Amino acid sequence: DILQLTKDGSWGGSLQFIEEQVVSGSPTTIDFINLENNPFEVYLVHIIDLVTTSQSQITYRFSNDNGATFEAGSTAYEYAGVRVISSGSFNSPNSTGSSSIQTDAYTNTSTSSFNSYVYLYNLLDSSKFSHLNQHSTTNLAGNYRMTYGGGVYQTAETINGFRILTGTLTSGSAKLYGVKEIWAI
Numbered sequence: 001d002i003l004q005l006t007k008d009g010s011w012g013g014s015l016q017f018i019e020e021q022v023v024s025g026s027p028t029t030i031d032f033i034n035l036e037n038n039p040f041e042v043y044l045v046h047i048i049d050l051v052t053t054s055q056s057q058i059t060y061r062f063s064n065d066n067g068a069t070f071e072a073g074s075t076a077y078e079y080a081g082v083r084v085i086s087s088g089s090f091n092s093p094n095s096t097g098s099s100s101i102q103t104d105a106y107t108n109t110s111t112s113s114f115n116s117y118v119y120l121y122n123l124l125d126s127s128k129f130s131h132l133n134q135h136s137t138t139n140l141a142g143n144y145r146m147t148y149g150g151g152v153y154q155t156a157e158t159i160n161g162f163r164i165l166t167g168t169l170t171s172g173s174a175k176l177y178g179v180k181e182i183w184a185i
Helices: 002-008
Strands: 015-022 029-032 042-052 056-063 077-085 094-098 101-107 114-121 130-140 143-153 161-165 169-179
Touching: 015 029, 029 169, 042 056, 042 101, 056 114, 056 130, 077 101, 094 101, 101 114, 101 130, 101 143
Parallel strands: none
Antiparallel strands: 015 169, 029 161, 042 114, 042 169, 056 101, 056 161, 077 094, 077 143, 114 130, 130 143
């Protein structure tokens, strides 16, 4: 039975593809909205080969009105993370009050692309805080860097959209998946 559920993609932990955003033009954001059309407790975003016109940090914001606005209050979010650079430096960015979830992860110009996966939790649950964790890799100024961290939106409400913010994008994509759960019968 488990083998058949896995083969069918119905086993808990398998992914259901929802949407792909491919960079076109010169945007500075990638938005995923109308999440209630594909309700999941956990979402996964796979960011693939993002390239910008200049070195730019990646940040995240949530929306409670399907992307009409994205929450940006100066204390709306908390975040913490770790950045390790192949040159040997290490830091731990964090904040208990910020206008976005900052990751200390950066995109780069055409010399190297930015890649990441981001898990988002409790977005559609109005009784819980929504949060994310991420892991990313890129190469800046000839140094490989890896980041890992996460953040929380400090208001319990239904979140039906989110935004990935960065500098002016020239190429890349982001794919959104729902993570299936194991259901007891």
